[in-house]
Amino acid sequence: MMIPLGTVLQQSKAIVEGGLTPQSTSELLKLFDVAFSESLLQNARIYSDTLPVGAHIHPYSEEQRLLHFVWDVFDKTPYSLLVELSIPLRRILAGKLFNHCGRNFLCESGVSFNYGHQISVGDDVFFNRGVFIDSKGGVTIGDSVCLTENVTIFTHGHSESDHRERVYSPVTIERYAKIYSGAIILPGVTIGEQGIVTGGSIVTKDVVSNSVVAGVPAKVIRERTSDGGSGEALNHIWLDDGIFQDEPPSTPPVLS
Secondary structure, three states, X not given: OOOOHHHHHXXXXXXXXXXXXXXXXXXXXXXXXXXXXXXXXXXXXXXXXXXXXXXXXOOOOHHHHHHHHHHHHHOOOHHHHOHHHHHHHHHHHHHHHOOEEOOOOEEOOOOEEOOHHHEEEOOOOEEOOOOEEOOOOOEEEOOOOEEOOOOEEXXXXXXXXXXXXXEEOOXXXXXXXXXXXXXXXXXXXXXXXXXXEOOOOEEOOOEOOOEEEEXXXXXXXXXXXXXXXXXXXXXXXXXXXHOOOOOOOOOOOOOO
């Protein structure tokens, strides 16, 4: 008999928040009709384990490795097509995978990244399909930012004379910025608050707040049209009627 999706989500949350081990990961994947034995998961390695930054600079813990494994495996199951399950589940996983994940995180299918613990996102952030984040150098994304389809962020580069020489540079995207389809953000770039990167642009330099950039390389073409509004007045509501953006802000403790 099929388990109701609400029950699947509740059981998934309990397993993830209890801390992933090879045994509990095997149990979690069974909820999505995927069979991986505990013994196989004990020895499993993923691609990022083979990269120098993973081996020496920001290595995974066992739990982080398993969280990445679950993220990628789930995306290959039919369950990933059911938004009432997939969006809340990715939010649960990101809460453990990312260095920080704010409330109302929205993530579509096909989103990938190599070091979740090098990513910090604020409240009401949306990743659309096909986003790739190379987070080796660190990525910080502010509140109410949208990365649309197939946006790519890079945080490292290689020497032309010696490929083993690498430079890691963080990327920062400030509040209420929007990065449109197919744009590429290169290492060390900061996208200023309420900035807009148009589709297909390659951003090699910082983007000034409230500006719109376009082209290869991206250049400022004008100021953002905001009709005098800013922040919440820009209505960065990503899906119909704000679905999945209904988690209330956390209440600070009352000090006596």
